[in-house]
Amino acid sequence: MIELDFSTRAEIDEQMDGPCSYEELRACLRDLAVMNRLTQAHGPTMLWLEHMLCSASQNASETQAEYLKPLKLVDVGCGYGDMLRQIERWAAKRNVAMDLLGVDVNANAIRAAREAAPAVSRVRYAVGDVCACAEAQNADLITVSAVTHHLSESEILRLLQWMGRTARVGWIITDLHRMPTPYRAFSVLARGPWWHRFIRPDGLASIRRAFREEDWVRMCAAAGMQQDAVEIRTHRPARLAVSSKQPASHSRAGPDSRMSERSDVELPQVS
Numbered sequence: 001m002i003e004l005d006f007s008t009r010a011e012i013d014e015q016m017d018g019p020c021s022y023e024e025l026r027a028c029l030r031d032l033a034v035m036n037r038l039t040q041a042h043g044p045t046m047l048w049l050e051h052m053l054c055s056a057s058q059n060a061s062e063t064q065a066e067y068l069k070p071l072k073l074v075d076v077g078c079g080y081g082d083m084l085r086q087i088e089r090w091a092a093k094r095n096v097a098m099d100l101l102g103v104d105v106n107a108n109a110i111r112a113a114r115e116a117a118p119a120v121s122r123v124r125y126a127v128g129d130v131c132a133c134a135e136a137q138n139a140d141l142i143t144v145s146a147v148t149h150h151l152s153e154s155e156i157l158r159l160l161q162w163m164g165r166t167a168r169v170g171w172i173i174t175d176l177h178r179m180p181t182p183y184r185a186f187s188v189l190a191r192g193p194w195w196h197r198f199i200r201p202d203g204l205a206s207i208r209r210a211f212r213e214e215d216w217v218r219m220c221a222a223a224g225m226q227q228d229a230v231e232i233r234t235h236r237p238a239r240l241a242v243s244s245k246q247p248a249s250h251s252r253a254g255p256d257s258r259m260s261e262r263s264d265v266e267l268p269q270v271s
């Protein structure tokens, strides 16, 4: 095997970003959802949600604030929508009212996500650039999974700044970790004729296009974020999670927020 250099980001394209038919993209996204399940790709976001919910409940009881509306969560680059459906099931189990919105620049991805959703799903979808999407405004929580390796650093700075302004409770980015071990493991896992033909080459390219902790430290600083306001964690087998929780004054439970005015609505409960 040729020794690859993981010290810098590779400038290579992914086939799923090129022109392809709706049927081809849908088949690829469906297999990506299977791969997400096998590699527990949504695990870091689900853990973070548990944590955010606990601290939102604590904040609310400390300030005697009550929740006016369901927690609004925007998933940026939602693709097939599998993570949103997992969040919808998670929220239903915990009796947490949530307004879930998936945004993707690719209209065919949104079409596939809508088609894959069960009839009972209340997840909403929108096509477009999330930073300019009116429906994505006033979010409490923002999630971004496996998207940032598709973006340039300047696009990521813009996204970080938008999330910092928009998320009232917090945001999380999870993406692949540019390291040789995940690369080798994925190379074996994605072998096999049953996978869509984009999965293996795009997955390997994604790991080489992804970031390391020092990249996130640099990009968050460039976006004007304080170092102690951002948490960066490694999650096995191959992910980095970058997250930030807004100060209480910015959040729904803070003294300036719309939440402090109502007493007739129920606080989401963590079971």
Ligand SMILES: C[S@@+](CC[C@H](N)C(=O)[O-])C[C@H]1O[C@@H](n2cnc3c(N)ncnc32)[C@H](O)[C@@H]1O
Pocket (backbone or CB within 6 Å): 032, 033, 036, 076, 077, 078, 079, 080, 081, 083, 103, 104, 105, 106, 109, 128, 129, 130, 144, 145, 146, 147, 150, 151
């Ligand atoms: C690898 S897929 C990940 C999909 C899904 N989030 C997941 O975890 O499986 C990347 C998705 O990001 C979308 N995307 C890429 N650039 C984007 C941007 N600037 N804004 C919104 N979505 C974007 C693509 O259209 C694609 O659907």
